[in-house]
Amino acid sequence: MLIASYNPKQTGDILVVILGEDAKEQKVEYKDSVVRISDENSDRVTGFNFLSASESLPRLKDVDGKVDLTQDDLNSLNEVLKNNGLLDTLELDEDPKFVVGYVKSVKEHPKSDHLKITETEIDNGKALQIVSGSPNMQENIKVVVAKVGAMMPDGLIIWPGELKGEESIGMICSGRELLIKNAPNRPGALILPNDYQEVGEAFDFAKSETLFTK
Incomplete structure (x- = not known):
């Protein structure tokens, strides 16, 4: 699962990426320009918030709402994760919803x-x-x-x-x-x-x- 949204008027320059349902007990880690959200008990990642997102994905400046991420987008975001010391990797979800x-x-x-x-x-x-x-x-x-x-x-x-x-x-x-x-x-x-x-x-x-x- 890979859901992304960008609402600059409401939340600023933040790309929200959702990978699963929120856990009952959440762990929130701040890594410079990324917020990692996971299950406190299993470390299952449920999402990320990419701060200053338009710097990595300039095309977001023309987006307001749901974002259909491409493989090129994910390559850029995975580079951001790596540069922030995170070993997680985002994978493309091509299953129609x-x-x-x-x-x-x-x-x-x-x-x-x-x-x-x-x-x-x-x-x-x-x-x-x-x-x-x-x-x-x-x-x-x-x-x-x-x-x-x-x-x-x-x-x-x-x-x-x-x-x-x-x-x-x-x-x-x-x-x-x-x-x-x-x-x-x-x-x-x-x-x-x-x-x-x-x-x-x-x-x-x-x-x-x-x-x-x-």
């Missing part, structure tokens, strides 16, 4: 009158249990799935979780949550046309601009 999914089955949530438990197929035929509150949820539809490790347009990060005691791995998205142009401002999963894209493919955000027309 927003994919076309197929809802194979839907059943009622035993502890909720509005939640549904879905079995939703994603890439490579893998099926996930995803709990959804979408009022239009049904079987045999194509949807957009935000997988674990996805950062939503509003900054929300998708982690594994539970909804009222039922496991939910990922999220089935609405058009408005994805900030798709002209998407209706109401709850409900974005149901894709059957011939839109193949199940498991990375969701084409550029193509989605034609999904809703006024």
